[in-house]
């Protein structure tokens with residue numbers, strides 16, 4: 001989905017996974033998070049203008065803020081946050097890469113990614129190519 005190096009604190013990227021957009025971001029404290037892209041308020045796409053503020057992802061439209069577990073923690077109107085939440089996807093980092101788990105029925109990951117041995121190898125190099 002992304003390289004760990006490009007996901008510096010505060011970064012938000014939009015990536016495709018199995019035909020759907022996924023928004024990946026890193027909080028200011030360094031937590032990596034992956035969420036479904038659409039704001040539960042009025043459906044804005046958080047991968048286009050969403051920003052990290054502290055540990056929260058803030059929607060670009062009405063500035064509702066969502067915590068690392070997807071819960072709405074603040075509205076742009078100063079009102080009590082609704083019970084709405086973002087869909088959170090499991091994500092991991094290994095070998096300098098970001099992996100996101102997506103299951104068609106929402107089942108949790110049934111296996112873990114192990115950190116591979118890099119003995120005898122240099123750091124990973126990442127490139128992105130678009131295949132037609």
Ligand code: FES
Pocket residue numbers: 039040041042043044059060061062063064
């Ligand atoms: S659409 Fe996201 S806060 Fe309104």
